[in-house]
Amino acid sequence: MNPKVKRGLKWGSISLAVIIVIAYFFVSYMIASGLTNYDRRDQEDNPQSYGLEYEEVEFTSRDNDITLEGWYLPGENDKPTIIFVHGIGSTRSGDNLVEFASEMVDRGYNILMFDMRGHGTSGGDRVSGGYYEQQDVLGAYDYLIERGIRSDSIGLLGVSMGAGTGILAAAQEPGIKALVADSTYAKVSNLLSNETSRKTKIPKAITPVFTPAVTLMAKMFYGISIGSLVPEDAVHDLDYPILVIHGMADTRIYYSHGERVYYEAKANSTIWLLPDVDHVDAYLDHPEEYVNKVDNYFTDRLE
Numbered sequence: 001m002n003p004k005v006k007r008g009l010k011w012g013s014i015s016l017a018v019i020i021v022i023a024y025f026f027v028s029y030m031i032a033s034g035l036t037n038y039d040r041r042d043q044e045d046n047p048q049s050y051g052l053e054y055e056e057v058e059f060t061s062r063d064n065d066i067t068l069e070g071w072y073l074p075g076e077n078d079k080p081t082i083i084f085v086h087g088i089g090s091t092r093s094g095d096n097l098v099e100f101a102s103e104m105v106d107r108g109y110n111i112l113m114f115d116m117r118g119h120g121t122s123g124g125d126r127v128s129g130g131y132y133e134q135q136d137v138l139g140a141y142d143y144l145i146e147r148g149i150r151s152d153s154i155g156l157l158g159v160s161m162g163a164g165t166g167i168l169a170a171a172q173e174p175g176i177k178a179l180v181a182d183s184t185y186a187k188v189s190n191l192l193s194n195e196t197s198r199k200t201k202i203p204k205a206i207t208p209v210f211t212p213a214v215t216l217m218a219k220m221f222y223g224i225s226i227g228s229l230v231p232e233d234a235v236h237d238l239d240y241p242i243l244v245i246h247g248m249a250d251t252r253i254y255y256s257h258g259e260r261v262y263y264e265a266k267a268n269s270t271i272w273l274l275p276d277v278d279h280v281d282a283y284l285d286h287p288e289e290y291v292n293k294v295d296n297y298f299t300d301r302l303e
Contacts, residue, residue, distance in 0.1 A: 028213030031196050036126045036222055038089040040119060045093040047073055050102035057114070059146075062138035067123040070114025070140070072147075073101055079108035080153045080178075080302035083140045086113075087160030087183075087280060088127055091120035095159055095280045103291045109298070110149075114140055116162075129188045130165035131224045137169035141176060151175035153302050157294065159183055159280045160253065164231045167261070171237035178301035179238065180294055181231075182245040183280045185253050186260035188229035189215065194252065232260045241269040243297040245290075247277030270297070 047054040055072045070092055082104065084097055092098075092113040101111045116136045117124030127133070137156070144154055155178030158166030163184035170176040185191055192214060193207040202210070218224040235242065242265050246258030255273060262271040272293060274282050283290040 027202075028210045028217050031200060031202070031210055032214045032217035032221065034200060036128060036218070036224070038118065038127055041089070041091050041094070043091055043093040043120065045096075045098035047071060047098060047101070050098065052102055052105055057112070057143070059114075059143035060139055061117065061132075061135040062142055063135045066117045066132075066136065066139075068114050068117070068136055068139060069121045070112060073105050073111040073113070075105045075110040076108035079110060080155055080298055081110040081112065081144055081149050082155050082157055082298065083137065083144070083166075084111060084113045085137055085140075085156060085158035085162030085166045086116065086119070087162050088129065089119075090160075091115055093120075096284055097159070100283050100287075100291070103287070104295070107291075107295055109295075112140055112144060116165075126222060128222065128224045129191075129226070130161055130168055130229050131226075133161070133165045134169040134172065137165055138173055141169075141173055145175070152177055155179060155298050155302055157182070161185070164188070164229070167231035167238070167242075168229065168234050171234040174239075177240060178242075178298055179240075180243045180245065180297060181258070181261060182282060183247065183250060183253055184231055184244065184258055184261050186230070186232040186257040188226055190257070191253065192226075232257075232264045235261055235265045238266060240301065241266050243293065244269065244271040245282050245293075246271070246273055247279060247281055247285075248273050248275045249277055250279045252279040 052073055057070050057072045060067055086092055086094055092115050104111055115122040116133045118127040154176055156166040156170055156176060157180040159182040163181035166179055170179050192211050196202055196207040215226045218226050244258045244262045246255040248255045262269055277285050
């Protein structure tokens with residue numbers, strides 16, 4: 001082969017390889033950026049729709065870098081106070097949470113509902129799958145303590161990302177004594193392929209190829225440690241039983257995630273698996289049973 005042709009092929013191959021690497025990391029960066037950026041949604045519901053008394057509240061995340069807005073719904077003074085934690089891309093009023101809150105208030109519970117950072121009317125412009133949002137949940141807990149509410153009467157109920165975030169936050173705060181996890185993830189890295197295919201045009205079959213670089217980009221550009229978002233590990237730090245709820249028809253977060261968290265939770269924890277129920281639809285499809293199970297759990301734990 002002609003030496004010039006040979007050199008040309010060599011440099012051509014090197015150039016192609018460089019272009020492929022650059023394209024790979026560029027696409028990975030775009031995926032990481034997209035997964036941390038969700039369009040804000042308006043509130044879907046309001047306590048007034050159910051004749052509920054409520055107070056507009058504002059507090060900061062525990063790290064004091066984000067202002068969060070929410071509603072405090074008073075029940076009875078001697079009843080527990082439950083912090084509701086919504087899912088990614090949602091709001092405090094999404095996923096039928098206000099209707100469910102009205103049921104709990106009717107049973108005497110006090111409820112704190114708030115928008116996490118980057119959602120609803122709260123501050124912040126990025127989401128992190130629970131990494132920074134843990135500070136928001138802990139800020140909500142701190143706010144209740146400042147209101148004079150006893151820590152042994154405070155519980156968490158989270159849905160989807162809010163469930164995983166609730167577990168991660170509760171593992172850092174021994175004052176939280178009860179937790180209900182509805183449609184939780186067990187490990188965020190297991191969801192990257194699914195979420196990438198939901199938010200981009202990249203075929204799901206090839207999204208795992210980008211996972212290592214997406215993880216790197218999330219850390220480099222946004223300070224998010226995806227590898228630390230593992231509720232199935234964090235639940236080991238909870239010294240009380242939890243209630244796990246998961247629809248078996250959930251295609252966004254497979255119910256095996258809920259099972260994994262349940263298997264790692266403290267003895268006497270409970271899991272409620274619902275056939276033919278999609279992502280965070282347990283209350284929508286089985287409202288009376290849902291309220292009864294959650295009420296019974298919090299009553300056992302906090303009263």
